Amino acid sequence: MSSSISTILIIGGTSGIGEAFAQRFHSMGKKVIITGRRQERLKELESQMESVKSYVMDNTDLSALPSHVEHLTKTFPDIDTVWVNSGIQEAFKFDDPTSSSDSKILNEINTNVSAPMLLARHFIPFLLKSGKEGNFMITTSGLAFVPVGAFPIYCPTKAFVHHFLVGLRQQMAGTNVNVIEIAPPRVETDLDAAHKEISNTPAMSLDEYTAKTFEVLDNNKASELKEVAVGFADMGAKAWRQSIGGLLEAMKIGG
Template sequence: MSATMHRILIIGGTSGIGEAFARRFHSMGKKVIITGRRRNRLLELQEALQDVDVYAMDIADLAAIPGHLEKLFSSFPDIDTVWVNAGIQYSSDIKDASTSTDTRVIEEVTTNVTAPVILARHIIPRLMQQNNETIFMITSSGLGYVPVGSLFPIYCPTKAFIHDYLVGIRQALKNTNVNVLEIVPPYVGGTELGAEHVSKLKGLIPMPMEEFTDEIFKLLDSSAAIDLKEVAAGSAVPRVEAWRSSIVALVVDV
């Protein structure tokens, strides 16, 4: 599949998994566009990777999303792959209201659910206008399949939503030029997403970032896009397999 990816837009690529994949795609000679909120980090990546393109945008600003995408697709009309990777993860205890705030709940749902749906709404029709095979990907999580709600009562269901949403749009896009992939990571080390929670995850060993990247790329490099659906690594693999071997039998065209 990776051979068919030429111009790749990574929405949320300034750190962690997004940055690791941006660097890997760049090393493969792909044309990469990285977006993120932090202009300084974007400039650092552009300097380090030389010929990548960067674009500052905050997907939590929902009203601005259509304008940003219009600029991106006007500047790079040959975008054939879009990967929505941005996300946030807050830990809280439902028994103690002081461990969270209404603002944090809204922010987590907005970033992890509402923004990806709005992005997809504006991106998919543009990909369908291409005359070649295209790819739309969103990062979910193994926690969307087997939640740890006592620690992440909002994050887990937001990722379960992303999984269900991708199943739905994959059904809708059957027999089109748009392939829908769900990237399903386990607990991966070296990400800003999980840095806040390290002390609460004692005893859990994260999958090293390089190992995770290698495992995902083995699948991307060896499979046709149309044959890939949930692309998982590490401890997320048996979670996805459990869903595929049970619930999926009740679902049409997934």
């Protein structure tokens, strides 16, 4: 897949997996554009990676997303790959109302579900119109396939996005746009560090995760990829493909 990418926009590329992928794509000579909420951090990454471009963008401001997409596509008309990587993971208990709030729940849903849906609505026509091979990617999680009670909103939001990508892939069949799901296992990032005491499973190092994911990306055509998952996430993705995915194939729906 990597060979099919010339210019990649990473939405949520200032830390963790997004930053690691930005650095990897940059080292491969790709044109990389990253977005994030922290302007200082974006400028710092620009100084570290020559030629990388950045853009300040807050995915939680849903009403502003269409104008952000319009600006990005006009400023960088050669974008061929859009990767929505930003996300929020909250841990709380429904039997303890003080452990969360209505606004936190809505913010997690909007960040993990509403924003990616709106971004897809505005980026997909742009990628289709380009006429060249394009890729639309969203980061989900191994928890999209195996729900864990400690994260009662995060897990279903990632399952929602997984199902959305399957349906979007059905719609994009026969077009120039590939729809790819990036499904990480538990990885040592800032997101994981905030909940380290909750999980009793070991986290994969960010370097190992990046290397294993790029092993898949580098050795497979983008048009042949669906869920790019490693470790625990790969187990969940394969279980889904062997069950519901198999049913879709038998129905000749695909996705």
